[in-house]
Every structure is written in C-alpha cells, then in structure tokens.
Amino acid sequence: MTARARHPWRNWRWLMMAASVTGTAVLAGCAGGGSGGTAAPAPAGTASLVTSMTTANGATWAIVAMGGSAAGANQFWELFARAAASDRWELVTPPGVASNGGLVAAGGPATLSVAFRPSQGLTFSPLAVTSDAGKTWRTGLIDAPVASDPDALAAGAGAMLALLGDGTVEQGGTVGASWTRLAAPGAIASSAAGRQCHVTSLTAVAYAPSGTPLAAASCARPGITGIFARSGTAWQAVGPVLAAHQVTVLRLTAIAAGDLALLQARAGSGATLLAAWTSDGTRWTVSAPLAVGSGEVAASGTGSRGAAWVLLADGRAYEVSGPGSAWRRLPSPPSGTAALAAGPGDAYEALAVASGKLTVYRLSPAGAWGKLQTLSVPVQYGSSS
Numbered sequence: 500m501t502a503r504a505r506h507p508w509r510n511w512r513w514l515m516m517a518a519s520v521t522g523t524a525v526l527a528g529c530a531g532g533g534s535g536g537t538a539a540p541a542p543a544g545t546a547s548l549v550t551s552m553t554t555a556n557g558a559t560w561a562i563v564a565m566g567g568s569a570a571g572a573n574q575f576w577e578l579f580a581r582a583a584a585s586d587r588w589e590l591v592t593p594p595g596v597a598s599n600g601g602l603v604a605a606g607g608p609a610t611l612s613v614a615f616r617p618s619q620g621l622t623f624s625p626l627a628v629t630s631d632a633g634k635t636w637r638t639g640l641i642d643a644p645v646a647s648d649p650d651a652l653a654a655g656a657g658a659m660l661a662l663l664g665d666g667t668v669e670q671g672g673t674v675g676a677s678w679t680r681l682a683a684p685g686a687i688a689s690s691a692a693g694r695q696c697h698v699t700s701l702t703a704v705a706y707a708p709s710g711t712p713l714a715a716a717s718c719a720r721p722g723i724t725g726i727f728a729r730s731g732t733a734w735q736a737v738g739p740v741l742a743a744h745q746v747t748v749l750r751l752t753a754i755a756a757g758d759l760a761l762l763q764a765r766a767g768s769g770a771t772l773l774a775a776w777t778s779d780g781t782r783w784t785v786s787a788p789l790a791v792g793s794g795e796v797a798a799s800g801t802g803s804r805g806a807a808w809v810l811l812a813d814g815r816a817y818e819v820s821g822p823g824s825a826w827r828r829l830p831s832p833p834s835g836t837a838a839l840a841a842g843p844g845d846a847y848e849a850l851a852v853a854s855g856k857l858t859v860y861r862l863s864p865a866g867a868w869g870k871l872q873t874l875s876v877p878v879q880y881g882s883s884s
Contacts, residue, residue: 549810551839552606565854572618575599575878600619612652624640659671666688699716702725718746726739756778770791789819814836
C-alpha cells in the first residue's frame with residue numbers, strides 16, 4: 500500500500516469499527532488469536548487475484564501486486580482506478596490495513612467494495628466501500644477470511660455476498676450490518692445439485708439480475724457447469740451444459756446486462772476457455788471454445804458491454820467482446836504486464852509492474868502498444884515483517 504498506511508490496523512477508524520462490531524475477540528485476533536479461527540496465510544502465488552473491471556458508472560478498476568517477494572512480506576496489493584472521462588490512472592488503495600494477503604473487489608450499481616485477505620496475523624477480512632471513485636471509503640469487516648478467488652465478493656442492490664476460505668457463503672447488507680450464513684462449509688457440495696456436479700471446491704459468488712444469490716464451483720463430473728442459485732433454503736443447478744468436459748468456473752461476475760462466467764473445460768491433457776453470459780441467471784449464451792493447451796490463466800477481467808479478457812502465464816493474451824463474438828488473440832503485451840484493462844473506444848491497456856512502478860500501455864488500432872503513463876508507488880520494504 501502507500502506510505503500513509505503501510506502497517507496493519509494503524510488507522511484508528513478501522514480498529515474502532517472492529518472493536519464495536521465483534522468485541523474483544525477481534526482485538527485478540529490482531530495478535531493472532533480470537534474466535535475467528537487460524538489466520539489465513541498470505542498466499543505465495545495468488546496470481547488469479549490480478550484483475551480489472553469496468554463498473555456501471557464507466558470507471559475502470561485494476562488490482563495488481565507490487566513491491567517484492569510475497570514470501571518476505573514485501574508484496575503489497577494495490578487498487579488503481581481510471582475515471583470514465585479520463586486517460587489517467589490513480590492509486591486508490593483503501594488506507595489503514597496491510598494488503599499483503601491480496602485484495603478482492605466487487606462492483607455494485609454505484610459503488611466499489613474491496614475486501615482485504617488476511618495477513619500479518621489477522622483472522623478476518625477488513626472491508627471498504629467507495630461511492631466516489633476511491634476518494635473516500637466507508638469501512639467495515641467480514642469476521643472471517645474471504646477466499647483467495649477474484650469473485651469471492653459480490654455486490655448487489657443494498658447487499659453483499661462473501662465466499663469465505665472454508666467454503667462458507669454469507670450475505671450482508673450495508674457496511675457495518677451483520678452477516679447471515681447462506682451456506683455452511685460443504686452444504687452446496689452435499690446438496691442434490693452439488694452431488695450431481697461432484698463439487699470439488701467453490702470458486703465465486705454473484706447476484707443474478709433478479710437479486711438471487713449465485714455460487715460457482717469446480718465440478719469433477721463431466722458435462723456439468725457448477726453454477727448454483729439459492730431457492731428458499733436450497734441450491735439449484737443453473738449453469739450451462741458442456742458435454743464431455745470437466746468444468747471449473749474461474750470467474751462469475753456481474754456486468755451491465757447480467758452476469759458473465761469464465762469457464763475452464765478440460766478433456767484429456769488439454770484445456771479450453773469459454774465465456775458465458777446470462778441476462779436472467781438461468782439461460783446462457785456460450786462462446787466458442789478457446790484452446791489454450793496447458794496454458795494457465797494468470798489474470799482475467801471484464802470490460803464494458805460484456806467484454807472479457809484473459810492473460811495466460813506464458814504471456815498470451817485474448818479477449819472476447821461480448822455475447823455472440825469469438826475470442827481473438829491480442830498482440831503480445833509489453834514485458835512485465837500483470838493485467839489488462841478495457842480502455843476508451845474499445846482499446847485495451849496493459850498494466851506492467853516493476854517493483855514499485857506501474858507503467859500503462861495502450862494498444863493502437865495498428866496493433867502496437869504505446870506507453871501512456873507511469874506511476875510510482877512508495878513501497879516501504881520490510882515494513883510488514
């Protein structure tokens with residue numbers, strides 16, 4: 500994070516909020532104890548948390564890891580924003596909490612919510628919500644570690660969903676409101692729909708356009724896509740059918756016209772990626788498959804009008820512009836590119852990281868990446884050890 504908030508829980512507003520919501524157990528948790536269970540360690544390789552999104556107000560947001568080694572507690576996750584009418588990115592990471600464990604964000608109709616994955620002995624996830632593009636933040640907490648998945652947090656109209664590290668699904672209202680358990684650990688896997696899928700792990704939460712909570716999973720049984728909708732107290736399968744493939748839902752996130760899912764289908768030693776869109780939470784339009792071989796997804800995100808992008812670990816980058824379109828390969832991004840982001844006029848931007856420097860490149864119509872901006876982030880190495 501920035502120099503103003505490098506140490507965990509030094510901002511008194513966060514600490515007082517924690518004390519008022521959960522009492523002395525939270526204060527004990529700051530020292531590594533408390534009733535929230537063992538602290539979730541800072542992940543050594545949470546590359547999948549790198550993402551970008553365009554929200555309903557036209558703002559674009561990106562999450563990347565900066566600094567040094569995660570093992571040495573010198574890696575800090577940062578949030579950047581670009582306003583709808585601007586060409587310039589700004590550092591807007593919420594202050595007050597160490598970000599070594601990773602950030603998870605969800606865009607709502609007029610807000611952006613950010614959860615901090617626990618690190619530095621914390622056993623819970625601080626929460627921050629902004630409605631003015633990161634200029635000010637309202638603070639709260641989730642009294643457990645959120646999962647290390649980019650869509651472990653979802654925002655709807657006056658409500659939020661959280662996928663916790665132990666597989667619990669919870670729902671909360673506005674910041675400071677209590678959270679209600681929608682699914683205990685293993686509950687979705689043991690449901691009739693979950694048994695049909697052979698759920699191996701939950702991977703995301705989202706809201707359907709109707710406001711119905713959704714949960715996504717990895718399925719061991721071929722042909723079933725693990726997307727489930729809560730109906731009463733039960734969970735029903737609502738995902739598209741992909742015959743003869745084992746499917747993992749890598750992403751499930753809200754877009755302007757509904758929800759978008761990024762699916763990884765495996766058959767034999769190869770893998771394909773598919774995008775799927777829904778406007779009602781039950782009927783899906785699925786893209787043609789993109790064969791990626793053994794390539795692993797290092798980062799992914801969404802743009803406007805249902806667009807999606809993926810960046811593979813070997814440097815290949817692809818995008819799909821929306822329902823009915825085909826995947827296309829983008830020119831090789833510049834060295835150090837950690838994430839892509841949708842730019843103005845359907846252009847793409849590449850966000851390259853080198854220690855505490857972020858360099859932004861924009862893809863021209865001719866297919867060349869041109870340097871657009873450089874931001875320096877003051878990283879205080881050794882401050883979290």
